[in-house]
Amino acid sequence: MSIQQLPDTLVNQIAAGEVVERPASVVKELVENALDAGARRVDIDLEEGGVRLIRIRDDGAGIAPDELPLAVSRHATSKIASLDDLEAVATLGFRGEALPSIASVSRFVLSSRRDGDVHGTSLQVDGGKLGEAAPTPHQRGTTVVVRDLFYNVPARRKFLRAERTELGHIEEWLRSLALARPDVELRVSHNGKPSRRYKGDGQPGLPGVSSGDRLGETLGEEFARHALRVEHEGAGLRLHGWIAQPVYSRASADQQYLYVNGRSIRDRSVAHAVKQAYADVLFHGRQPAYVLFLELDPTRVDVNVHPAKHEVRFRDARLVHDFVYRTLHDALAETRAGMGVAVSTGASQPAGGMPAGAGGPLPSWAAHRPQADLSLRVDDARSAYAQLYATPASAVAPVDGQGAGPVPALPPTQDERTPPLGYAIAQLHGIYVLAETGDGLIVVDMHAAHERIGYEKLKNAHDGEGLRTQPLLVPQTVAVSEREADVAEREAATLADLGFEVSRTGPQSLLLRSVPALLAHGDTEALLRDVLADLREHGESLRIRAARDELLSTMACHGAIRANRRLTIPEMNALLREMEATERSGQCNHGRPTWARFSLPEIDRWFLRGR
Template sequence: MEVERRIQRLPQSVVNKIAAGEVIERPASVVKELLENAVDALARSIEVDIEAGGAELIRIADDGEGIHPDDVELAVTAHATSKLQSADDLFHVRTMGFRGEALASIAEVSRFKLRTRKAEQLTGVEVDIEAGILKEPRACGCPAGTTVEVRQLFVNTPVRRKFLKAPATEFGHIAEQFTRIALANPNLRLLLRHNGKTVYDLPATSRLSERLELFYGTELADKLIPIEAEAGAARIWGYVAHPSESKSTRKGQYLFLNGRWIQDRSLQHALGEAFRGLLMVGRYPVAFLFLEIPPDDVDVNVHPTKSEVRFRDNQQLYRLVLSTLRTKFLSMDIGAGHRLEAGSEPRPSTPPAAAGRQRQAQQELVSWANSALAGWRPNSDLADLKAKVEPPRVNWPSPVTETVPGANAYGESAFDTTNRPGDAAFSGEHADHVSDDRRVTDADSAEVASPPAAQSSPIRHVSVDESRAGPASADAEIRAMQVHDCYLVIETTQGLTVIDQHALHERIMYEHLRRRVLAGGVEVQRLLMPIPVELSPREAGLLIDQQDLLRELGLQVEEFGGSTVAVTGYPVLTRKTDPVELVKGVVEQLEQTDGKLSRRDLLDSLLHMMACKAAIKAGQRLSPEEIETLLAQRHLVDDAHHCPHGRPTALTLSRQELDRQFGRLG
């Protein structure tokens, strides 16, 4: 007989676990809550120590007001707070936190320790909580402020612990939360360490642009456009980046409301509308915008993490964002680029104090590279070894610098490898990094590149039937011409075909890369000197997390320190693409997928991106030999009618349509 289930009050420990499930999703959630508490405590300096992506240790120490000794036990109790006195206070909230849930929720699912001392007290107080069980507080010596240690997160909820990602990924999420607090509070000195290594050491500053430069580098900082406007009681200030710095996702958009990072679709839409006509489809602007409105005009108590809010007059803010940005763009030559000028810094309503900052030098890279090469010694048998692994070379009189295995099948070596406008960044800046060492398969070693046509030969004209039947033979002719350095026009038996040179070459490169990956033989250009790429910690985490997958594609990256990765090798087929640009393209692709794709689909998505970057571009002038080779390669791919993204590679205008347009029919 089934026992009747009666309604009962849940134990407080179960209530806390449920609350923890809403508020504490992963280690980054703990960091967010504790950082917000430190900001509310009026701290001037905050230090964050992380171990194993936050799964083993999260320690946050601040020099804020501290907690009164008599309130320590209450501070780790659910729904106990000093930030609210009545329900009306919910509509005048000026602090980051106010519910009093965070510490109790965190303590319920970890080994928790809190040490605190107010400046006027001689000794501090320490309290331990073991998986929700509170131990007796005791006196301790500690600096003024509060230090919270969270060890073995989800220790008593093993199912939740299993859902944690790799440490690099989890730390990436932590670094993102750290970034949001750091951008919202440039007046604070902030330090972030992971496994004992300093990732960020940010001095307090009165200039937001200085902090942005520390996070995103001078390249972005030099293209920031200052924004500032007011409308009634509302105020907006901050920066947007030049359209050339757009991203493939909205992750470069930071919106802050009264110092709190928020997500709001309406404001993001206004931002996108302001950039309409300045960005390509699928690209999103980079922005760091700060909104200041009276607290009673917004309800922040509508989301467990307070990342979403409800405005009293949403349309007013929408118009403020849209009109401010459009007015700014109309007042400047947005197409010519922009460099931030001294004195153009927008200011928050209460300017914080200033301080300085020094960047790390490249010496770390040199010492890292030296240690990586320290075990190498000259070998008298090196020449014999290279003779065994290197594919045979044929010194054809052409601009091609080196034979690429497999070039006879896809004709990559027939394309001019001399510097074109898009190649300058790589060929100049990173040329000295290149090594002759390559990984090839046995099948590749037997392949020899086809000789290019003589430089002086014009495009040959042959029968149309031959050009339609298959690859052009030595005597075949292809009637073709390049239009606007973008399209190829050829004659067919049915009429005219117009080919998008980039789309066709992208399809060819994609098929070639895909077959190489399936065969396990992607040719790799190894580098004598690794190329450093500065990323955000979250981006670096995404990249390192997919190291093995990227190695299958021929892209070799290693952790270098902090949020910097080092490129040690890249696919030969992408040799005309700047490795830094290639890595950043991979990062954007990983951000777009955001773990939602299977390994196979992610691999295919990355192949699409790499083929796109390696293919010849619209606006690139091709020689007659290059045109001929590209057209001949159409017959070597499975689907020459569409690029990997689904766009058509060619459009056909029939002879009948031509005759009809010129009035030759009936």
């Protein structure tokens, strides 16, 4: 077959294969165009999940009558004019392919009016065939009507799913948009019935702070109740938004939203950074939930790497990965037991009206905590807390039938000096510690709590010593791929910092001379391969730390107090105080919660008090 120029209609239909995957893709492109035009209200009318009808109406700036035919031409756009514009794209759309691609696979009508125009203008396109522009009544803004999607491409139409499934994809994308743009009102109807309305009364990029409470409205009140506000800037990057506390996790990644300069994207490197930040606090197999906004100079990110603009490429991918990881790691470290919500790096505001957590000036009760190592060593804990909480020496009683000991008394009033986890009053079934607070009851899983305390102490101690290496008695030859050998040679200094002394001995071989001392008895060859894979893909590796932490976690688990171990009141109070002072003490090493709070009104409801 001889080489020939493809007709415009076929070119547009081929482009539609990249841009228009399903009705949700059409809604995305058209609504993003509306936002780029300055719309503050967008109405989305759908029929049969968007297959039969998609109508998008906005109150944006509108399109000039003589530019309507140009708007449905390939590579025609008002958003970029030069390569410099493309390298610093600030709009959601910029390719100029969406409208002609959609018009080539549907019955398409574009109507618009600007301020100052006497009337609106309408242009019809049927399967890519351009009609004549005609006057039409229209309010300020633009309306795009897309009927019978893929009617002329039956091979594509048969791949569409059931009506409910296609509608679900549209609703999910609109949920993502609503989180990013609480300043825009979105009204959705399906088959003639209103189905969703997001009020536009917030500020761009500040989800959850509008009076309509976009965070709870989109992801549910449970997410909003467990959300931690993140706000941090550095190295020309800014990260803000919300992350869910570890006790709120998901079976799937269905509540993970990432925005780069306002654009909703998927990025493996950032997702890996978030996963690593949660690695020490999340139950195995569970997924974190978050809504995060990353902002940086547009010239440092390439948004033109994916036809549907779902992905971006960072110029400093390693820096971005490390920035996200460190920010979230530090925020999650502040999830101490007793705190309603953690304070992240930088300014922080709790969601749902919960009290702020650690950080800032010490609460007044902290000044009265004895400056001693309260590590549940019985003698230390008893002497310290006997002095602080005990009644006069004459008030003694047997403890567990093992002789006499002081009977601690609660302070006469529960005021601002009451610590977050209150004061211990009893032990339940040798498993749980019960503590009274000013507003209710705290229940603590003593083994889980002590396990986390011990684990954090082991990590801190090991970090203080630095990473020790152990030379191998006989250097070990490791067969690798050529790419792995290249990484090992290039990252020799990084590997040395991680405890591996490695040299290249051939195109596909390495010589391993020393390994991290703490992990010397494990499969160091497999660990080295994993580290090389991380360095190749993410520019850094946290596997050494993860493997070390797993070993220290096991040690902490074996060293933690066991069920049916009877504790004295001072020992219980020592445990509570250490929980309040220990990072990540809201959950054990395996991600299980270590404590629960029951408010007095909640307990009153158990017994129908006040009814």
